Amino acid sequence: MRDYAAYDGLGLAELVRTRAVTPSELLEQAIALTERHNGKLNAVVYKAYDEARKTAVGDLPEGPFKGVPFLIKDLGQRVKGWPRTSASFFACVDADADDTELVKRYRAAGVVMYGKTNTPEFGIPGVTNSARLGPCRNPWNTEHISGGSSGGAASAVAAGIVPLAHASDGLGSIRIPAACCGLVGMKPTRDRNPNGGVDAERAIGMSVDHVVSRSVRDSAAMLDATGFAEPGVPYPHPRQSAPYLDEVSKSPGKLRIAWADETPAGVACDPDVQAAIRKTAETLAQLGHDVRERPLEIDWRKFYRAQGIVSAANFAAGIKRWVEIKGEEPGDRIEGLARRAYEAGKNMSGETAMWGWQQMRLYNRQILTQFEDIDVWLSPVMITPAPRVDWLNPLMDDLKEFDHRQSITFGFTPPFNLTGQPSLSLPLFQSRDGLPIAMMFTAKYADEATLFRLAGQLEKEMPWKDRKPPVWD
Template sequence: MDDYSDYDGLGLAELVKTRQVTPSELVEAAIERIERHNPALNAVVYKGYDDARKWAAGDLPDGPFKGVPFLIKDLGAQVKGWPRSSGSMFAQVAADAEDSELVKRYRAAGVVMLGKSNTPEFGIPGVTNSERLGFCANPWNTDHISGGSSGGAASATAAGIVPLAHASDGLGSIRIPAACCGLVGMKITRDRTPICEVSDGALGFSVHHVVSRTVRDSAAMLDATGYAQIGDPFQAPAKDGPYLAEIEKSPGRLRIAWSAQTPSGRPIPEEMHAALVRTAELLKGLGHDVFEQDIGVDYRALYRAQGLASASNFSANVRRWVDALGREPGPDELGPLARRGYESGKRLNGQQAFWGFQELRILNRQIVAAYEGFDVFLQPVMATPAPRGDWLYPLMEDVKEFDKRQAATYGTTPPANFTGQPSLSLPLWQSESGLPIGMMFTAKFADEATLYRLAGQLEKEAPWKDRRPPVWG
């Protein structure tokens, strides 16, 4: 299949349905591309080729993505019989005993899992790099980052290895890689799909969905997987109808606020500001009521509170690994960021941890209240296009310098994780150097429908499907 990469997931499934191609042929096309592109990208870190061939030749479920090659992020989600590393030298599982509930739903959707995608240690930084799995490059420029923590999923999808891939987002880990690699990345409402971590490892901040090249693939996969799991304590409100149908509907005249404010208070570069203003003008031209207004959150207070809660929670998660393995991590078994999180969390007391969590709840109410004045909030996903890997590198001895560089690059994505709201990255523009620029659209709690309608409109008015990175197909 020379034109395999030209199809999105639903397009490939249609070829299977009409018997123009078999799932086995699609698997071989994807494997050929992994072998050809992975040396430059390091996007796929576990190759389950034998299993994939067996599954493709078997009786696949008749789901919307029947026969479509797919990757699972090597963090959280369990695939029976496959290893799980979490990007860590310490927290490794030789072979999981069963599938996560979400993986069962992916199987029911008909996908054929080929392997696992790269992720940084415990998904901590916004760049996919670790001593365990190595650096994952961006197919638009392999000197640049693919984002984090779903960088492997985004790199493989952008390069045409798979049309969509599993991803997760705890502080921006779907939207940041989508912006870096020119993809659609929907951070869904809290608990819209099953959590994969038994302990709810990120205080409810983290959600699991996909990155994709088209809006319809994102919507269709959420239709297939987005329903309550028994035992989830905060189940998302039910949708009104299929998300795949929403993208064909007019969004109507939306009230859309936009802001260039950054958590650091520093202005974003002119190129990014111009892209933001261009997006606002495009939306005005489509008939929306667009105005400049910030949500008014005190980012310093917000991230101070989150830091206390998250450090305590992360340290508790590492302690679970300590209990399971029967020993503390050795001196070289945690990278600098994970080591800092583990040790600092141990130093905090319960009062500090719960003060942080309570403060987050108070600030979250302020954020959510701001959305009473508009339907959608527009921001850039990042303050810059994807930076060079050797500039934003998580294994620095000087983690404070790394913190400063991350703060200059990211920061707008986490509030939607704290409140649980859906937030979408769309690859509307490109930089002067040819790197993708993602715009972020955040809606009210449980309102993915509005975002999919708006995304369907923008995909037609500012199409990106014909853009191809140098590492492609």
Template sequence: MDDYAEHDGLALAALVRSGAVSPAELVEAAIAGIERLDPTINAIVYRAFDEARAAAREPIGEGVFAGVPFLVKDFGIGVAGWPNTSGSRFCANVVDQADSGLMRRYRDSGVIPIGRGASSEFGIVGNVETALHGAVRNPWHTDHAAGGSSGGSAAAVAAGYVPLAHASDGLGSIRIPAACCGLVGLKPTRDRNPNLPDGFDYATGFCVDHVVTRTIRDSAAMLDVTGRPEPGSPYAVPAKAGPYLDEVTRAPGRLRIAWSADTPGGGSPEPEVQAALERVVLDLAALGHELIPRSLGDVTAIYQARVAVSGANLAAGMARTIERAGREPQSGEIEPLTAAVLMQSRRITGEAALLALQEVRMLARAVVAQFESFDVFLSPVMTAPPPTIGYITGTSTDPAQVSQRQAALFPYPALFNFTGQPSMSLPLAMSTSGLPIGMMFTGRYADEATLFRLAGQLERELPWSHRRPRL
């Protein structure tokens, strides 16, 4: 398939169903792209090519993405027989014994998993530059970062290896790499994609899974497959009116859209990002929407409270990892930054962690309540275009320094992990140097439908599919 990378996932699946191409041809096209480009990009950390070729010879089934190649993030989600390193030398020999519950749902969609995309170590940093696997490079400009922690998945989709790939988001790890790589990245509502019986790290409610895609409809179609109720779950699944794929083609009507570039710390983005935001505001107004300049106020308290929650959750996750390994990490098996964060996290008491979680949940209510007066909130995803390789972590082992750099570059996404609201990055702008600039649209709690309708309109009126990275 010479034009493999020109199609989204649904289009490829339609070609398979029509008999125009076979799943085997799609798998070979994906493998060819990886073998040609990944020595430069370094997005893929595990290649399951023989397994994918065998799966492509089986009957395709009825899944909406039947026969379409797919990548899985190297963190969190289990795939039977595959390594799951979490980006860490300490987990270099970990092999999953079974598919996780969410992985079974991805298989229900008909995708053919072909490998794993790189993650930062235990998902801590919003970029992927690990001692185990090295740096993931941005297909738009290989001196720049692809974002994280789902950077391998995003770089792979942007480079055309696959039309969609699994990603996860605890503080922005779907939306940040989507913004860096010029993709669609939706963080669904909390529990829309169920935690399932094996989602221990999701207990705080910050983390969710979904996919990064090139088109809105691929994101909607996959959420229709995975975002269904989980039998036995103690958590209520937010209701939806109907299939999200149908919403993509529906007119959104006249929406009240609040917008701001104010950061939680009172800063502002670089002029190029500010100008891009203001252009999008004008475009939205021209489409008939009501644009309301309005920030969400001082939300620094919720960011401060979440530190103890995230730290305690990391320590608990590491305790499970250590129990599985039967030993503590040895010198050099986890990166200095991770070791420093873990040391700090282990000092957090149970009382402090629960008190912080209570604070986060109560403060989040005040944010969610503001959405009663508007439909969608618009901001940038990042304060600047994608940084150069090494900017965020460099050689630093000081968690405070890395945290400051991340807070300055990615101040917007995390708030909506704390509130649980759906939040989507769209590739609506480009920098003068040819790097993507993502805009973030956040909806009311459980209202992915409005986001899909608005995003579908923007994809039609302000299309981005003609823009391709240099690779």
């Protein structure tokens, strides 16, 4: 199938429905591309080819993605019989006993899962690199990062290996890899997709799952397939008035859009990024939207201090559960970033942890109030295009320098993990060096519909479909 990578997921599923191809033929193409490109990218870190071949010739569900090859991120979600490493030498299992609820829903959507994708240890940094799994590279330039923590998923999709892949986002881990690799990356509303009953580490509510994709409609259709109420969920399921796939083709109407390029670190955006957001604002105004320049009013330094306290306390509690499973402390089997977070969390008082959580609640209210008179907030996803792998390396000895480098690369995404709002990365531009540049669109709580309508409009007005990276089919 010479034009396999030219189709999105729904396009491939349509070929299966019309019997133009079989699921087995699609799977063999995905496997061939994995073998061709993975040596350059290190995107796929576990291969279940034989199991997938049996699935492809079996009785697949009549879902929207019937027969489409699919990959699962090696973090969080459990696949029956598959190992789960979380990119860690300590917190790993040889084979999970059952599928999580989200994986069951992926299967019901008809996908053929054939492997797992690279992630950094515990998904901590914005770059996918670890001692266990190694660095993942960007198909647009393999000397540059693919983002994190869903960097393996984004790299595989951007290279045309699969049209969409599972991803998750705790502080930007869907949107950052999508931005680095030129993809659509929707972070859905908190609890839109199921966490699956094994979500103790998600008690603070920041992490969500979805996919990275090359088309807006694939993201919408997969959220329709997976984003319905889960029995036993502790919080009310977010409302949804209509199928998201239908929203993509609807006019967004005249939206009130605020935008800003002021960075949390106080540094200027890369000139190409700065030009991109201003061009985006101009285009939105030309499309009839009410566009105004207005920064997000928040004390970024205090915000990140409180977030760091909450994240460290939660991480230490998660490692404590692994200690109970393993019967021993991690010792030297966790890397520098994880060790630092674990020690900080262990040594933290309950008073400090709860002070951080109280502060986060106050910041959530402060942020959500600013959406009362706007529909969408626009910013870049990243301060710069994807940096080099050797420059942004979480395994470097000087973690303070790594922190600094992250702070002048990332920073826009985390507030909306804490508020739970839907937030979307779209690959609207490229740098002078040919690297993707993405814009981030954030809507009111539970309002993915507005984002899908706006994304559908921009996909037509500022198309990215015909851009192909050097590592491609």
